[in-house]
Amino acid sequence: MSGRTSSRRARPSFDDVPDARRRNMAAISGRDTKPERTLRRILHSLGYRFRLHRRDLPGRPDIVLPGRRKVIFINGCFWHRHGCRNSVLPRARREWWEAKLSRNVERDIANVAALKAQDWSVLTVWECEMDNAARLSKIIQSFLGPPGSLAAQAVLSRKAKSRRVANRGNRQ
Numbered sequence: 117m118s119g120r121t122s123s124r125r126a127r128p129s130f131d132d133v134p135d136a137r138r139r140n141m142a143a144i145s146g147r148d149t150k151p152e153r154t155l156r157r158i159l160h161s162l163g164y165r166f167r168l169h170r171r172d173l174p175g176r177p178d179i180v181l182p183g184r185r186k187v188i189f190i191n192g193c194f195w196h197r198h199g200c201r202n203s204v205l206p207r208a209r210r211e212w213w214e215a216k217l218s219r220n221v222e223r224d225i226a227n228v229a230a231l232k233a234q235d236w237s238v239l240t241v242w243e244c245e246m247d248n249a250a251r252l253s254k255i256i257q258s259f260l261g262p263p264g265s266l267a268a269q270a271v272l273s274r275k276a277k278s279r280r281v282a283n284r285g286n287r288q
């Protein structure tokens with residue numbers, strides 16, 4: 117296993133990182149993470165329908181609402197450099213981490229720009245925001261608009277319009 121040892125020396129591994137953060141990082145770097153499940157639960161409870169991980173979209177957004185042309189990314193604070201207390205860099209090999217993680221951030225910026233160029237609206241939700249479900253629900257609702265199917269909303273707005281027309285008719 118000498119190869120492994122030398123590659124460890126060349127690139128920092130999770131061994132350089134304190135235990136708590138290491139667990140956190142391992143969880144966040146995978147798919148179907150706890151923050152993701154939390155967000156999906158909130159979306160379901162609010163009545164939104166969505167798809168997951170559309171591979172054909174830049175950055176493979178975690179949540180996709182094709183009818184609304186909106187996507188949501190759930191970012192791990194450490195990996196995407198949120199700037200909150202969860203994103204403090206390890207003391208060891210700080211420069212290596214800085215270089216590695218700033219590439220992630222550059223990629224995020226490029227993905228968001230590519231999505232916007234294709235007329236998608238993008239919301240980024242941070243791992244640390246998952247603790248406050250009430251606040252997160254508000255953020256999501258103001259980004260997505262009212263829940264329920266768009267077809268049902270179209271019917272409702274047609275009805276409202278015809279009511280308005282009828283009211284105008286009464287006044288004349």
Ligand SMILES: [Zn+2]
Nearest residue numbers: 193198200244
């Ligand atoms: Zn954060």
